[in-house]
Amino acid sequence: MDVRSQIAMVFHLDKCIGCHTCSIACKNIWTDRKGAEYMWWNNVETKPGTGYPSKWEDQEIYKGGWGKRNGKIHLKGAGKRRGLVNIFYNPNLPVIDDYYEPFTYKYLDLIESPQGDDQPTARPVSLITGKPIDIKMGPNWDDDLGGTPDYARNDPNMKNITPEEQEVMFQLEKMAMFYLPRICNHCLNPACVASCPSGAIYKRGEDGIVLINQQVCRAWRMCVTACPYKKSYFNWHTGKSEKCILCYPRLEAGLAPACMHSCVGRIRYLGVLLYDADRIEEAASADDKDLIKSQMDIILDPFDEDVIKAAKENGIADSTLHAAQASPIYKFVKQWGLALPLHPEFRTLPMLFYIPPLLPVMASVKKVDNTTEADKKAPLAKKWNNDWIYDTSTEELWGKLEQIRFPLKYIASLFSAGDEDVIKEVWKKLMAVRIHRRRVTVGDITNEKADNTLSEAGINAEMADAIYALTSLPKFEERFVIPAAHREQAIEMMDFTGDTKGATGFGFKSKVKRGV
Amino acid sequence: MAYLDNFILIALPYVALTVFLIGSIYKYTHRKFQFSSLSSEFLEGRRLFYGSVPFHWGILVVFCGHLTALLIPRGILAWNSQPVRLMVLEITGFIFGISMLVGLINLIIRRYTTPRLRPVTNAMDLVIYILLFLQTFAGLWIAYSFRWGSSWFATLLTPYLYSIFTLHPDTTAVALLPWPVKAHIAGAYLIIGILPFSRLVHLLVLPLNYLWRPYQQVIWNWDKKKVRNKKTPWSLQRPENT
Known part of the structure; x- marks a missing residue:
């Protein structure tokens, strides 16, 4: 038993009001930059709908996630052979139009237009070319339009639903829908990590956050294809992939991630789960119908004596164990069995769980x-x-x-x-x-x-x-049980404190070095 | 003429190799963020296929051909000792060279006719396109007009290149080659020289390591077991990944 700790999340969909406060909080902090304008590390989708990027769930198009052949799992659209062969041209890469072309408006025209008979307008201009564009899609273009033919009827989840049943849904199209907020799932078996040819993506051992090392990313762009949730984004300006970092600088300081902190409906929960890293591959290779059970099985009981002992042997701090015992995630996912992973059939073992919406069942x-x-x-x-x-x-x-x-x-x-x-x-x-x-x-x-x-x-x-x-x-404090990051130890590990004495605060700005 | 020969065949390679070495090392240690293939597939993902794929597979084979002649000249000569095998080698090389040229032309047209690619195109890209185009064109011309390149590369150019690497430049044989060949040699040095300062840096970081690394990667910021052990002195726990 190789016990590791993971920051996991639960989103309670019955409570989501679709206000996008989470998306805005995230955008303002992380993706309000050139090349990242189109990225929404956190986005809220209307279901039924095609989502963002369009039809991301349809792996016939994007070849994301893991497939299973002869009892073994393999990356559908990347991997050692396929990834390297397709490195010059990735046939399953979503392009900017699958998201939307970022735009702004020429607001200055409203003020500076010469006097005339017509009202001046602020024309939309592309944030890529700077030229006027006709906007075809924008952030949350399908918001609340769950029923319109363009969106709901193209939802990849509709393919198993009979035409009669679909008709029932579409008759109600103006009434029945729900919101699906999505961030990176920080999976236990991340397809993005496995697909990265240069090894830039990794899972942080201490808390399981999946990160992309910007110094090592070489724009081979396999992660964008491999992530079945399309939560790895390509920055067209820097030529590097970027993704949700679960606000790790905030987490390390004991703060909830910005999207969770700002959540108006208070739908988001965050806490520690302990899991058995030895059984990841086994869990991801289960049959489709057993996937949820196998994923639940590798999540360990933080009150179990053996688990605590093994965790301590693995160097997991007592504070993390306490956080795991108080974790709202453990309660929702394991104790009560209310929260489920989104699309478990992608076999990435996502660590973001959803409580499926009950919806108004009165009618x-x-x-x-x-x-x-x-x-x-x-x-x-x-x-x-x-x-x-x-x-x-x-x-x-x-x-x-x-x-x-x-x-x-x-x-x-x-x-x-x-x-x-x-x-x-x-x-x-x-x-x-x-x-x-x-x-x-x-x-x-x-x-x-x-x-x-x-x-x-x-x-x-x-x-x-x-x-x-x-x-x-x-x-x-009940929604977010954040374990201490032990930054004091982290800092001691990164730098010997004696070396940096005098190099912080009001002293020297750079490291005090001797000689040249 | 001798001055020009000396410049192209002796001065240029040393300047280019020095700039290449120092530039690459400096970039890798101080400007690692700039190591990227700067793919534009995300902005234009259809026409790239007709450019990138023929170009890259072409250059891969052609480059490997040059490398083989450099590393095992005797092997190439032995292979070429039978006319059929010589023809197979030359024709294969020529086909991949054509593929490279076609791909390159497609790439150039694509880049300068797609409005979305303007913001991600810089002056260095143009320099590279021109150099690569001339280089490919010269290569094909030489392969067509001065046969059989695979053999005389192994007998003339390989000793010359070794003489460059061993710091005893000997250009007597190479100086007699026709000027297109010299232009091709000069082009190669120029490309090597500007390589670290252009998007070609992605050549230096080919993801070969991917072939043998495990799929999943986990990185610990510190050794958790050591850090919690009271007996470990702090000075032992210096970071591994700075």
């Missing part, structure tokens, strides 16, 4: 015959050919999972490699928590019914209360 969809109704109105009113209506009259409070507005298959295609039972389990628990809390706070539900739902979901009242507390009432 169902019915097919109706409204011709008589329409005939009555004619010719006064326009005839609508809406045969599908959104029925809110449920027999039971909150309706049933089977009546949910999104096909289970769709959510399953996102979070469980198509396994609907996994999603159902999670949803049952989430529903049980709500019903239990309704009993406690409103009291219009019988004890019998509430207890039945709880036991069906496989949780007890105590656990439901804990889930409720961490979901609805968590304080900052």
Whole structure:
């Protein structure tokens, strides 16, 4: 057992309001630079939708992530053979148009235009060429447009959904959607690291953050292809790849990453997970249907005596162990089994987990015959050919999972490699928590019914209360349990403190060196 | 004429090699960030295929051919002792040279007709394009008009290059070669000389290490076990990766 610690995250999708505050916080700190204008290390997508870059989930196009052949995993679009053969021209590289061409407006024209009959306009200009452009796409162009033909219908997750089911979704297109905030997953089996020919990308041993060494990156651009989540970006100006750094300078100072700190819906949780590094390859090579289970299996119990002993032998600090025991991630992912990895079938073992959205389950969809109704109105009113209506009259409070507005298959295609039972389990628990809390706070539900739902979901009242507390009432310190980075040791390791005495503060600005 | 010969065949190589060595070492130690292939595929990903692929595979084979003649001249001569094999070698080289030229022309047209590539194109790129074009063109011309290059390279140029490397330059044989060959030699030195200061630096950092490194890389900032051991004196824990 090779115990390592990893900073992991949970995003609670039911709480996401799609405000993009996280994206803006990240952009202002990290990617507001030439060559990085188009990058959104943190972005929020509307689902169903094609996402950013367009159709990133479709690995038929981009060949991201790992595939499995004869029981062994291999990089789909990169790797030692394929990567080096395609090094002169990478056929699966997304280009700038798959994201969007960054632009600004000529605001000065509004002020400096000569007097005339027309209102002056600020024309959009490309941030690459500086020439006027017709904007075809922009950041979050598909925001809230989940149902429009261009986006939802092209969602790669739709391919397993029958046309009838799709029709149901699209009839509701103006109502049903949810937001999917995405950052780098800081995977345990990162495809970007494996694909980098120059070895510039690495996983930091201490906390598992995946970083790109800008001094070593040579623009072979294999990581952009290999990352199935398209979270490694190519800076066209510097000729280097860049990606989310999980705000490691903030983490080392005990602060939450900017996107998490600023989250308005408080959907984000961050904490330590302990895992067994010896079993990474085995976990990533599991069958599609076992992938979630195998990933959960290598996450270790921080209260287990053997794990603690092995962790200490591996040099994991006591403070990190304490953080792992208090980790909200461990609770959501392992103890309660509520959070799932996004697209586990990419086999990168992502360390960002999502609590699948329950969505408003109160309503169902019915097919109706409204011709008589329409005939009555004619010719006064326009005839609508809406045969599908959104029925809110449920027999039971909150309706049933089977009546949910999104096909289970769709959510399953996102979070469980198509396994609907996994999603159902999670949803049952989430529903049980709500019903239990309704009993406690409103009291219009019988004890019998509430207890039945709880036991069906496989949780007890105590656990439901804990889930409720961490979901609805968590304080900052409960959402972000950041282990001490032990910077004092890090600094001592980077430099012998005696050497740099007098080289900081008000003393000399550079290292005091003797001679030439 | 002798002055020009001496300049091209003796002065230029030493200047070029010195600049190359010092420049590369300086760049690698002090300006490592500049080591990049500066790929523009991200801005234009369709026409690049028709330029980059024929050019790179072409130059790879042609360069390896030159290198083989330099490293094992006897092997080349032995191979060439039969006319059929000589023809196979020469024609292969010529085809890859054509591929290189076609690719290069495509690359040049692509770069100067795509508006998006303007901001990522600098003066040095133009210099390289001109040099590489002339060099490729001269190479093909020589291969066509002064046969059989693979043999006389091994007999004339290899001893000359060795004489340069061993600091006893001997140009008596090479000075008699026709001027296109001399131009080709001069072009090679110029390219070597400006290599560290152009996007060609990516040649120096070919990712061969990738072939034998494990796929996953984990880097520890410090040795965790040592750092937590009270018996370890601080002075032993100097960083490895500064």
